[in-house]
Amino acid sequence: MLLDNTRFAYATGRIRVIERLLIDRSGYNRMIDAATVKEAAEVLSEAGYAVAGGTDIFAGKDPRRLGDSFGAHEIESLLEAERRKTGELLMEVSPDEYIANYFLIKNDYHNIKVILKAEFSGAGTYDPAWLSVPGVYEAGKLAGIITGRLYGDMPEIMRKAVSQALDIFGRTGDPQLSDIVLDSARFAQMKEYAAASGDTFLSGLAVVMIDMSNIKSALRCIKLGKAADFAERVLIRGGSMDISFFNALRDAEPQIIAEQLEGTRYGGIISGGIRSYLDEGKLVSLEKAADSCIIQYADKAKYVAIGPEPVIRYFVVKEYEIMNAGIILAGKTGGIPGNVIRERIRDAYA
Amino acid sequence: MQDWLTSMFNGNVIAFTGAALAVILAGMGSARGVGMVGEAAAGVITEDPSKFGQTILLQVLPGTQGIYGLLVAFVILNRIGVVGGEYLQITAVQGFLFLAAALPIGIVGYKSAIAQGRAAAAGIGIIAKRPEELAKGITFAVMVETYAVLALLASIIMIYGIRL
Amino acid sequence: MALIHVNPTRMELTRLKKRLVMARRGHKLLKDKRDELMKQFLDMIRRNRELRIKVEKLLVKAYGDFEIARAVMSANVMNESLMFPKQKMEVDVSTRNIMSVNVPVMEFNLESDNESSIYPYGFAETSAQLDDSIESLYKVLPEMLELGVIEKSVQLLAAEIEKTRRRVNALEYVIIPQLNETTRYITMKLDENERGNLTRLMKVKDMMIEQVRKNALNESS
Numbered sequence: 010m011l012l013d014n015t016r017f018a019y020a021t022g023r024i025r026v027i028e029r030l031l032i033d034r035s036g037y038n039r040m041i042d043a044a045t046v047k048e049a050a051e052v053l054s055e056a057g058y059a060v061a062g063g064t065d066i067f068a069g070k071d072p073r074r075l076g077d078s079f080g081a082h083e084i085e086s087l088l089e090a091e092r093r094k095t096g097e098l099l100m101e102v103s104p105d106e107y108i109a110n111y112f113l114i115k116n117d118y119h120n121i122k123v124i125l126k127a128e129f130s131g132a133g134t135y136d137p138a139w140l141s142v143p144g145v146y147e148a149g150k151l152a153g154i155i156t157g158r159l160y161g162d163m164p165e166i167m168r169k170a171v172s173q174a175l176d177i178f179g180r181t182g183d184p185q186l187s188d189i190v191l192d193s194a195r196f197a198q199m200k201e202y203a204a205a206s207g208d209t210f211l212s213g214l215a216v217v218m219i220d221m222s223n224i225k226s227a228l229r230c231i232k233l234g235k236a237a238d239f240a241e242r243v244l245i246r247g248g249s250m251d252i253s254f255f256n257a258l259r260d261a262e263p264q265i266i267a268e269q270l271e272g273t274r275y276g277g278i279i280s281g282g283i284r285s286y287l288d289e290g291k292l293v294s295l296e297k298a299a300d301s302c303i304i305q306y307a308d309k310a311k312y313v314a315i316g317p318e319p320v321i322r323y324f325v326v327k328e329y330e331i332m333n334a335g336i337i338l339a340g341k342t343g344g345i346p347g348n349v350i351r352e353r354i355r356d357a358y359a
Numbered sequence: 360m361q362d363w364l365t366s367m368f369n370g371n372v373i374a375f376t377g378a379a380l381a382v383i384l385a386g387m388g389s390a391r392g393v394g395m396v397g398e399a400a401a402g403v404i405t406e407d408p409s410k411f412g413q414t415i416l417l418q419v420l421p422g423t424q425g426i427y428g429l430l431v432a433f434v435i436l437n438r439i440g441v442v443g444g445e446y447l448q449i450t451a452v453q454g455f456l457f458l459a460a461a462l463p464i465g466i467v468g469y470k471s472a473i474a475q476g477r478a479a480a481a482g483i484g485i486i487a488k489r490p491e492e493l494a495k496g497i498t499f500a501v502m503v504e505t506y507a508v509l510a511l512l513a514s515i516i517m518i519y520g521i522r523l
Numbered sequence: 524m525a526l527i528h529v530n531p532t533r534m535e536l537t538r539l540k541k542r543l544v545m546a547r548r549g550h551k552l553l554k555d556k557r558d559e560l561m562k563q564f565l566d567m568i569r570r571n572r573e574l575r576i577k578v579e580k581l582l583v584k585a586y587g588d589f590e591i592a593r594a595v596m597s598a599n600v601m602n603e604s605l606m607f608p609k610q611k612m613e614v615d616v617s618t619r620n621i622m623s624v625n626v627p628v629m630e631f632n633l634e635s636d637n638e639s640s641i642y643p644y645g646f647a648e649t650s651a652q653l654d655d656s657i658e659s660l661y662k663v664l665p666e667m668l669e670l671g672v673i674e675k676s677v678q679l680l681a682a683e684i685e686k687t688r689r690r691v692n693a694l695e696y697v698i699i700p701q702l703n704e705t706t707r708y709i710t711m712k713l714d715e716n717e718r719g720n721l722t723r724l725m726k727v728k729d730m731m732i733e734q735v736r737k738n739a740l741n742e743s744s
Binding site for chain 1 (some may be wrong): 534590591593594595597598599600602603604606607640642643644645646647648650651652654655
């Protein structure tokens with residue numbers, strides 16, 4: 010253990026410095042209370058956004074006309090650039106491949122979905138900007154592997170998932186089912202990376218992430234009136250709650266559903282979200298609560314001086330920071346009142 | 360065989376082993392500690408080169424155990440006359456006593472250097488976030504030093520307590 | 524009122540009178556058509572208004588949910604999620620005749636009626652708000668198509684009403700008065716001629732009487 014942790018000394022040191030740039034509650038408040046979108050985006054500039062590759066999105070733009078020129082497209086490319094930068098940092102600081110892969114494999118499965126859907130649609134083409142980089146595998150290589158069906162270099166889980174996705178789409182013509190296959194495989198592979206890293210904190214994070222995905226998916230299936238066999242497919246194996254637990258919820262009374270979910274170890278955090286779902290039929294606050302569970306799990310690493318935990322925590326928090334930036338900027342452009350935005354953003358870094 | 364065993368349990372061989380252990384264990388610990396802090400410091404410097412002066416202060420802290428180990432080895436060698444004075448032939452019992460005396464600084468030095476390295480690496484975290492709190496970070500790391508010093512003290516007292 | 528330039532002849536008069544009768548009949552028919560069109564138009568406008576309010580409400584909801592979903596999902600994931608549609612829909616376009624106006628009629632049928640199978644994406648990466656948004660859009664689609672049909676029909680009807688009204692007005696305020704005026708003018712002109720003729724005849728008669736009297740005097744002397 011002792012020996013293992015010291016490998017993260019460099020990563021921890023670097024993370025400690027850039028951690029200071031993470032936006033905290035007061036930063037978000039400044040963004041939300043800003044008079045213009047540009048002012049809000051300036052908080053992001055201070056947090057190091059939009060400096061990847063030396064491109065400054067504000068270059069040559071008149072701040073007074075920013076309402077026009079700083080639209081949804083600019084916001085999206087700004088956030089995408091930040092995601093990319095974060096992914097590259099992750100690869101740089103991670104002393105072994107597993108932790109970086111754990112976070113990046115999401116992008117690969119996203120890319121696989123894009124490539125497959127392009128193939129399904131018959132056109133076979135897609136906008137390269139839709140691919141998420143960096144992934145564990147280079148996106149172009151991935152496309153070659155899939156279109157050529159040359160799965161040689163793929164890990165077992167991914168290979169199985171791709172051929173299964175192709176097969177199920179071939180039989181049903183339903184892109185949702187192929188997505189679901191890939192989603193399950195993504196989590197399975199994350200678990201595998203976590204196990205391979207030998208880090209219990211990362212394995213624990215994988216379990217929390219799977220649990221959260223399952224709670225959200227289970228309620229979504231109930232809400233949309235999906236059949237039992239569909240729900241079975243959507244639920245991800247390997248979480249702390251058994252699939253049968255969710256199956257039992259299917260036909261339960263709302264009150265029972267709430268009590269059951271509140272009885273889990275996440276009960277305290279997700280309780281409000283579940284109640285709001287039962288009262289209003291909206292999953293907005295539950296989704297936020299689910300993200301809170303993940304953030305709070307990561308925050309357990311707050312006082313760990315050195316080791317993989319602070320690194321993992323940084324990347325979890327950073328992901329939600331980018332999400333929050335998106336929520337706030339979109340809210341500001343759409344003229345949504347500050348208190349509504351404040352309700353929607355995820356827990357701030359502290 | 361008998362010859363070989365006798366020569367093995369020659370007092371001087373055992374005393375040399377003790378001196379060697381003091382240097383090896385304490386040195387290994389220090390190297391690990393200093394290395395760990397160095398890595399953490401390198402991480403900080405990558406992002407913020409202006410912190411070099413502060414981080415170097417923390418990095419040297421786990422290095423003291425290695426020096427203590429060397430000191431103990433020197434004292435042992437001095438007692439048996441390898442360094443200065445007359446080279447003494449000592450008995451096996453005396454040799455074992457020297458070996459025992461070397462153990463505190465060897466073992467405690469090894470462990471405490473790593474522990475101090477961790478504390479200092481955590482101190483690097485303090486520097487990264489709040490450079491003005493450098494003194495506190497150093498204080499935490501220095502606390503570990505106490506036990507290395509105590510072990511050094513014990514080793515030295517023991518070495519001088521051996522009658523030749 | 525301007526007159527039509529015609530020869531004030533009896534034949535012309537009969538022709539004009541025929542035209543006038545025709546114009547009156549046309550005027551009455553067009554007026555009826557206009558009234559009927561107006562009735563249809565008002566019904567449609569009422570339906571249009573209802574639909575528009577409903578559609579707009581649903582669309583606002585759909586976009587509201589979409590906006591939340593878009594804020595919490597990355598642009599790439601959003602693009603990928605909606606890249607390949609799951610439902611297929613066919614639209615048949617034909618026309619229907621309302622008061623000789625051809626209005627479009629659309630019939631559409633979905634490939635699958637299963638409402639829970641309209642979501643073309645997996646659940647792990649997407650927000651439930653996207654479901655709500657897609658559902659609203661799915662529900663609003665038939666009404667949006669109907670709204671399109673009605674709005675186009677209303678436009679066509681409005682144009683037709685405008686045209687008919689212009690015709691009615693033209694008949695009522697231009698053609699009929701003109702014809703009236705012209706027939707009156709021809710009648711007057713003919714009467715005038717008649718009177719001229721009469722006078723001339725009387726004069727000739729007088730002259731002939733004078734002549735006869737003169738001849739008789741000459742003979743007697």
